[in-house]
Amino acid sequence: MDDAPRSRRDEYSEATRRALLESAARLFAEKGFTATSLDEVAAEARVTKGAVYHHFANKQALFEAVADLAEADACAAILDAAAAEAPDTWRGVVAGLDSFLERCLDPVYRRLCFQEGPAVLGFANWWEHGEKHEIGLIRGMLAALHADGLIEHDDLDTLTQLLFGSMIAAALSLARADDPKTESQRVREATLRLLAGLRPSVPLGADAQ
Numbered sequence: 001m002d003d004a005p006r007s008r009r010d011e012y013s014e015a016t017r018r019a020l021l022e023s024a025a026r027l028f029a030e031k032g033f034t035a036t037s038l039d040e041v042a043a044e045a046r047v048t049k050g051a052v053y054h055h056f057a058n059k060q061a062l063f064e065a066v067a068d069l070a071e072a073d074a075c076a077a078i079l080d081a082a083a084a085e086a087p088d089t090w091r092g093v094v095a096g097l098d099s100f101l102e103r104c105l106d107p108v109y110r111r112l113c114f115q116e117g118p119a120v121l122g123f124a125n126w127w128e129h130g131e132k133h134e135i136g137l138i139r140g141m142l143a144a145l146h147a148d149g150l151i152e153h154d155d156l157d158t159l160t161q162l163l164f165g166s167m168i169a170a171a172l173s174l175a176r177a178d179d180p181k182t183e184s185q186r187v188r189e190a191t192l193r194l195l196a197g198l199r200p201s202v203p204l205g206a207d208a209q
Helices: 007-032 036-044 048-055 059-083 087-103 107-121 123-147 157-175 178-194
Strands: none
Touching: 007 036, 007 048, 007 059, 007 107, 036 059, 059 087, 059 107, 059 123, 087 107, 087 123, 087 157, 087 178, 107 123, 107 157, 123 157, 123 178, 157 178
């Protein structure tokens, strides 16, 4: 059955929510969560403050929605990068890693998700927020590597958790680094060496770089 057409009111509501998220992302990244007011977000989006509360219960809920969208966009970019290398699974994983590290160099993503995020959401909620988006993605990539015989570790669930933790630690290190670009290269090399170490008796070569 086809979905019923959306009304103008629904379209306006969706456009307003999108404008609020875009405005909030800019302000949170520029000024930080604490220094940003909902009045500023409403003014930036050219809507009333009442419109903000229509879509979000409070500033915390607005920030969580902004971070959620940032993570979803990052994961979509990672999947697209990996898919572009099909059917070469290894190169797909490398491309996905490169996409993630490139996103971590983006000042807006970096500040929202790894500088402001832990403090605003609280560590446990922030960690779970990241898991919601990224655990399945990492698990899928590891499963593809395993299916192609490119890694021989069978406990993929544990490996997924370890790799997720490593990527979070890497992103936090980039968020604190004086030279994020140089740090990202170090993270890339170390991560690929770790993954290459799981390959069945295959020496590090050009494809692991």
